Amino acid sequence: MYLRNFVLVLACVLSVCAQADKQPNIVLMLSDNLGFGDLGSYGGGAQRGAATPQLDQLAQDGFRFTNFMVEAECTPSRSALMTGRMPIRSGTTRAVPVPGLPQGLSPWEVTIAEVLRESDYQTAMFGKWHLGYDQERLPTAQGFQQWWGFPFSTGISDFPNHVGYEHSGLKPARLWQGNDRDGAHAGEVYDRDMRPLIDEKIAQRAVEFIHQAKKDKPFFLYLPWSIPHHPSIPHPDFQGKTGHGRYADVLAEHDHRVGQVLAAIESAGLREDTIVIYASDNGPDRAEYPWIGDTGPFRGYLGTVHEGSVRTPLIMRWPGKIEAGLSSNEMVSMVDLFPSLAKLAGASKHVPGDRVIDGIEMSEFFLGKRESSGRDSVILFSGEDLRAVKWRQFKVYFQGEGTAPGEQKIDQLWAPEIYNTVVDPKEANNIGVNRLWVMYPIFKTLMPFAYSIDKYGIVEAGGEKPSRYEVNIPFFRWEQIENSLGELKKQKLKQMLSEKLNSISQQIKGEAQD
Numbered sequence: 001m002y003l004r005n006f007v008l009v010l011a012c013v014l015s016v017c018a019q020a021d022k023q024p025n026i027v028l029m030l031s032d033n034l035g036f037g038d039l040g041s042y043g044g045g046a047q048r049g050a051a052t053p054q055l056d057q058l059a060q061d062g063f064r065f066t067n068f069m070v071e072a073e074c075t076p077s078r079s080a081l082m083t084g085r086m087p088i089r090s091g092t093t094r095a096v097p098v099p100g101l102p103q104g105l106s107p108w109e110v111t112i113a114e115v116l117r118e119s120d121y122q123t124a125m126f127g128k129w130h131l132g133y134d135q136e137r138l139p140t141a142q143g144f145q146q147w148w149g150f151p152f153s154t155g156i157s158d159f160p161n162h163v164g165y166e167h168s169g170l171k172p173a174r175l176w177q178g179n180d181r182d183g184a185h186a187g188e189v190y191d192r193d194m195r196p197l198i199d200e201k202i203a204q205r206a207v208e209f210i211h212q213a214k215k216d217k218p219f220f221l222y223l224p225w226s227i228p229h230h231p232s233i234p235h236p237d238f239q240g241k242t243g244h245g246r247y248a249d250v251l252a253e254h255d256h257r258v259g260q261v262l263a264a265i266e267s268a269g270l271r272e273d274t275i276v277i278y279a280s281d282n283g284p285d286r287a288e289y290p291w292i293g294d295t296g297p298f299r300g301y302l303g304t305v306h307e308g309s310v311r312t313p314l315i316m317r318w319p320g321k322i323e324a325g326l327s328s329n330e331m332v333s334m335v336d337l338f339p340s341l342a343k344l345a346g347a348s349k350h351v352p353g354d355r356v357i358d359g360i361e362m363s364e365f366f367l368g369k370r371e372s373s374g375r376d377s378v379i380l381f382s383g384e385d386l387r388a389v390k391w392r393q394f395k396v397y398f399q400g401e402g403t404a405p406g407e408q409k410i411d412q413l414w415a416p417e418i419y420n421t422v423v424d425p426k427e428a429n430n431i432g433v434n435r436l437w438v439m440y441p442i443f444k445t446l447m448p449f450a451y452s453i454d455k456y457g458i459v460e461a462g463g464e465k466p467s468r469y470e471v472n473i474p475f476f477r478w479e480q481i482e483n484s485l486g487e488l489k490k491q492k493l494k495q496m497l498s499e500k501l502n503s504i505s506q507q508i509k510g511e512a513q514d
């Protein structure tokens with residue numbers, strides 16, 4: 001009798017331990033150019049012409065972030081998400097424009113999908129990649145066991161309707177499908193007729209995957225939606241549904257598609273076992289102005305580094321682990337998702353140690369175990385030029401940029417401009433003359449970054465591995481920066497020597513005790 005009770009107790013303890021150590025499923029959904037002010041939970045929704053009940057409920061059930069920083073364009077944001085590294089390091093600083101160019105994410109880079117695969121996750125992706133066209137740069141070669149979607153910008157679907165396109169020599173875009181064994185291959189044409197059907201197909205494949213995934217292994221499902229990126233054409237079922245125009249109809253459809261995925265998680269009995277993350281890669285673009293996304297209290301469109309472009313919604317839900325109804329204005333960057341998800345998945349040991357990972361591991365912050373995210377700054381590039389640095393609420397611009405709907409220009413500044421994004425969210429009042437002290441913490445942020453470039457290098461666009469060891473920082477020649485790095489190099493050398501000596505000392509003590 002006692003033995004039987006002991007066995008039962010032991011079995012219960014082992015069961016609890018197994019549940020505590022169980023790796024969570026991860027469903028990561030990324031909208032395309034949705035504005036900070038589009039969702040009801042971020043001040044939009046019905047007052048913007050389209051209620052977003054599914055996404056609003058997701059925010060109520062989880063953690064809503066209001067200071068989530070992304071990159072200036074689609075490709076760099078997706079690169080930052082996949083690698084946890086600033087796109088300037090990976091040669092992915094600009095959107096990959098058209099097929100045929102040797103650009104995209106180098107096979108040398110390690111994606112979050114590869115990290116999770118090493119930890120025995122099932123991996124799948126349905127939707128937009130935008131990180132290269134070559135076989136070795138497609139999702140099926142970057143950690144995803146299966147993929148259906150497209151490797152380019154959604155805008156390419158509309159090209160055949162443009163005057164003169166037939167003489168360009170460019171073939172119509174096609175949808176791709178494949179797996180990690182056979183690679184991916186082009187299939188049906190992705191044109192304006194197919195455009196409004198894409199997210200329905202993404203949702204259908206996501207639902208099938210959730211129900212068919214092996215139950216004895218965790219899965220990572222990446223869903224980069226195609227909407228609301230232009231051309232914003234809603235599915236026929238949503239055409240005219242809101243009565244407030246095409247963009248509002250697209251938002252209504254988007255909310256519904258997210259709801260389909262959430263419902264599949266629920267019906268599969270996986271709600272408590274699944275981390276759901278929802279984010280947008282950028283703020284609105286200007287292609288179909290004024291029928292575009294809303295930037296909320298901020299200013300700036302895709303391609304700029306103003307808050308309206310690089311500050312977007314982020315929602316995270318994990319029932320039983322993340323308290324419902326949380327909200328924080330602590331700074332979080334797109335690159336932080338890489339190390340944090342690796343930690344939450346028990347896969348940190350597979351994060352590469354031979355390169356800089358810019359992301360900060362924030363798992364305890366995401367789980368509500370601490371109030372601070374641990375991040376107080378982000379460095380913002382547009383293309384290969386440093387455009388700005390944000391430290392706490394202050395934003396220092398090294399280049400000026402046009403933010404009006406018709407402006408797409410860069411201005412060389414006589415001196416850096418400084419804005420307080422809390423009291424001046426539209427970044428309209430330059431306080432640089434009276435706040436020059438802000439430059440001190442800005443350069444304390446920049447110098448370690450410059451040191452890491454000098455030490456590890458960067459991948460050129462289309463390159464295979466790091467091959468260049470300097471970047472463009474306006475107002476400073478790289479020779480000046482190298483001179484300033486001398487002290488940092490000395491400190492790093494002292495640290496390395498101290499760690500080595502400490503290791504030798506511990507080894508000697510251990511041998512003496514033996």
